Amino acid sequence: MKIDNSAAAALHAPMTPVLEAILGTLPVPEGLLTDVGCGAGHKTALIRSTLNFAxxxxxxxxxxxxxSAAARGGMWAIAGDAHMLPLRTACCDAAVCLATLGMLHDQRAALCELRRVVRLGGWLVIVTATTAWTFWSVRLRDWIQTVIAERERRGVDLLLTTPEPAADLAALLRDAGWREVRAGAFVIETGNEMSQRVLPLISQNDTRQLTQAEVREYDALVADADVELLPLMLVATGR
Ligand SMILES: C[S@@+](CC[C@H](N)C(=O)[O-])C[C@H]1O[C@@H](n2cnc3c(N)ncnc32)[C@H](O)[C@@H]1O
Structure with a gap:
């Protein structure tokens, strides 16, 4: 099935705030940045502006x-396979692989290739989609959204936690040789224009930091929560 550009843009819209937040935590590359699975280069402008990278x-x-479209958008565009990158070892300062990992038949091999081409100390950002059965009800998510908004106002960084749904991706990165791995899962909200379209899931670790009143409210909400299959965006970074 061919996806037209506007449909693809809508599909990828939830990625924008997450990418901006993650890229905002990383140093500006001093040399080459590679975008593996770059497609038509729809994220190039966002990457450049968020990192302030020219x-x-x-x-x-x-x-x-x-x-061809990617090349018109201001990058060198090279045909190649993510499992066997046409790049020299350690020639890149940073790498992104966005909405592509899930399409690969050997994700570990691709992550090893990314490790090979990014110099030691350089960084990688992965964004990929998945689904997971979870007990998070709409009500529960609404409540968490409120708590998170409150915590963000107070400057607590929830992006850098390692919620359970992203643990497998984090393990895969480590297995491929990445260090300082950080991973997070984000619920992709659908069908509600009023709500934020991505929402960080909080991990058990975070729940331990809630106040007693928040825990009581949380328990009451969990008690009547429905089980549902949620579309999730997994994000991971490594050095
Ligand atoms: C959903 S698109 C994402 C494009 C772009 N990263 C973005 O976020 O707009 C996935 C891209 O991965 C590419 N792709 C899939 N398998 C690949 C492989 N083995 N090697 C290189 N690229 C691959 C596809 O051609 C496609 O352009």
Whole structure:
């Protein structure tokens, strides 16, 4: 099935605030940044503006037609396979792999290749989608959204926790040689224009930090929560 550009943009819209938040925690690359699975380069402008990065970006993709569009957007666009990157060892300062990992038949091999081409100390950002059965009801999510908004006002950084749904991705990164791995899961909200479209899940670790009153409210909400299959965005970074 061919996805037109506007449908793809709507599909990827929840990624924007998450990418901005994650990129905002990382240093500006001093050299080359590679975008593996860059497609038509729809994220190039966002990456450049969020990182305030005017340096070289090399996009790798197996779709030559998409690469022509990517090249027009201000990157070097090279045809290649994420499992065997056409790049020299340690030639990159940073890498992103957005909405692509889930399409690969050997994710570990691709993460090892990314590790090979990014110099030691350089960083990687992965964003990929999945679904998970969870007991988070709409009501519970509304409440958590309120708590999170409150915590954000107080400057608590929930993005950098490692919620359970992202644990497998974090383990895969470590197994591929990445260190300082941070991972998080975000619920992709659908069908409600009024609500934020992405929402950090809080981990058991976070719940331990809640106040007694918040815990009582949490328990009451969990008690009547429905089980549901949630679309999740998993985000991970490594060095
Ligand atoms: C959903 S698109 C995401 C494009 C872009 N990263 C973005 O966020 O807009 C996934 C991209 O991965 C590419 N892709 C899939 N398998 C690949 C592989 N083995 N090697 C390189 N690129 C691949 C596809 O051609 C496609 O452009």
């Amino acid at each position: 340096g070289p970006i090399v996009g790798i993709d197996c779709d030559r037609k998409a690469l």
